[in-house]
Amino acid sequence: MMLLDNPSLKLVRDIQVFDLIWNNTADAIFTIGHDGAIIDANPAFEALFGWNVEEIKGLSFPPFFSHITKEEHQEILLQLRKGKKFPYVVSKRKHKDGIVLDIIASYQPINNQEILAIGMYKNFTEQMKIQRKLQASEDTYRTLVESLPVAIIVQQHEKMVFANSAGLKIFGKNRLKDIIGKSLWDFVFSKEKEKIKEKFNRILEQKNTSVSISDEFTTNxxxxxxxxxxxxxxxxxxxxSIQILIQDIxxxxxxxxxxEYLAFHDPLTGLRNRRKFTDIVKGAIKKVEKTNEKIAIMYIDLDxxxxxxxxxxxxxxxxxxQHFAIRLKSCVRKNDELCRIGGDEFLVLLNNLTNYEQIKKIAERMHSTFKAPYSIDKKTFDVTSSIGISVYPEHGLNERLLISHADQALYRAKENRNRFVFYS
Known part of the structure; x- marks a missing residue:
């Protein structure tokens, strides 16, 4: 019996992790459909806002959107459709009882068949209340921020004068005196260091502005x-001074x-899904338009x-x-692309071709590899395959025609089965 490869096992674990996070995270998570309507929400969403999922499901502008206009919401949806991420937006939303909550909102575009995006809300109400009182005395300030899980650092003249426990933890320090009088950049590295420093200086000059930054930092x-x-x-x-709040995300x-992985891959085999594959073919066509190279589409069906x-x-x-997908992967080159459409149908994109002989050799290698006996659950059996092939530019100038013509060639191949046929 052949064992599942590591990528297949990892995919199962990823799905289990997703379910675990959805049902147990303290953050409110909800899914948005392509029409902008709410599809679903996790238990933490109900706990935070008091709205039952059934009360908001299907609503394009749900009642918890208290501090955003319909026009602003539509603009966010438009940007999500273009693939833009909204990783860190401080905003307000309304509880069912009318209480206004401060939240940190993030939107992640998914753009699969059903889901446009996933929204995540972190309740920041208490932290914002604290932040509004930061002009109090140093002792009061320390008391307020010390217990927060968010790292808070105060900097004057490019030197740190305060950090709470979470801030010290980021630097790998336990005592405040270990960082006082030193620069933030003595402890962390960023490729965007100079740009970030410019933003810090601008805040000091304008005195009433704030900025949000997403970046990767490497500690010492x-x-x-x-x-x-x-x-x-x-x-x-x-x-x-400038106050710096850092949340490790x-x-x-x-x-x-x-x-993102689940949005573009087949959950059973780990291969690309049709939507992602189509985009890849579209990109491959653009590349070979300026060269004399060819690409080919193979449409494979198991007999x-x-x-x-x-x-x-x-x-x-x-x-x-899953075993078939592993064998299929072994037949192609590193720069080729594989896709499972569904059922027992697969697609292959062959790149960087100069002649038909290359395609024939790969197709022959596939037939030779596929016909070897399979042993699963103490049972051994043989399975053959039929392959339809289309070639760019002879059989189509766009991804839709190439896939369609490969499908038509497959139909002819299946008349006698266990063979490959070029579109004609």
Whole structure:
């Protein structure tokens, strides 16, 4: 019996992690459809806002949007459709009881078949109340910020004069005296250091502005921090200062990466899904338009796969498809692309071709590899495949025609099965 490859096992774990985060995170998470309407929300959303999921499902402008206009909301949706991320937006939303909450909002475009984007709200109400009182005495200030999980640093004349416990932790220090009088940049490195310093200076000059920054920082001990930073002007001990709030979002970034992976890959085999594959073919066509190279689309269908599901069950069928995907991957080159459309149908994009012989050799290698017996669940069986092939530019000048013509060639190949046929 062949074992699942590591990517397949990782995909299962990623899905389990997604479910775990959705149901157990303290952050409110909701999904938005392509029409802008709410599709679903997690338990933390109901707990934070008091709205039952069924009360807001299907609403394009739900009642918790108290401090944003419909026009502003539509602009956010437009940008999400273009693939823009909104990683750190301080805003306000309304509880069902009418209470206004300060929140940190982030929107991650997904753009799969059902979901346009995922929204995440972190309740920042208490922290904002604290921030509005920062003009109090130093002792009061220390008391207020010390217990916050967000790193807070105060800087004067490019030297740090205060950091709470979370701030010290970022620098790998336990005592305030270890950082007082030193520059932030003595402890962390960023490629955007000079640009960030310019923003700090601008805040000191204008005195009433604030900026949000997303960046990666490397500490002296080599730890990489994905930070969302909020910087604003304050007076500390009567001196013009800047307050720097740093939130480590490394876990959130990993979560977003998992969401993006799931949006563009087949969950069973880990191969590209059709939407992503189509975009890749479109890009490949643009590249070869200026050269004499060719690309080819292979449309692959397994012969008599239905009998495996019918006689051995869907679990064996699914495991077989995973094994087949591994074999398919072994037949192509590193710069080629693979896709599972669904069921037992697969697509392959062959890049950097100069003649038909290259395509024939790959197709022959596939048939030779695919026909070797499969052993799953102590059962051994043979499965052949039929392949339809279209070639750019002879058989189509866009991705839609190339895939369609490969499908037509597949139809002819299946008349006798276990063979490959070029479109004609």
């Amino acid at each position: 001990d080599g730890k990489v921090i994905c930070g969302e930073i909020k910087v604003n002007y304050i007076e500390y001990k009567g001196e013009p 490394s876990e959130k970034r990993n979560y977003e990466a998992q969401l 008599h796969f239905k009998s495996i599901n019918d006689t051995l069950g869907h679990n064996v069928g699914d495991e077989f498809l």
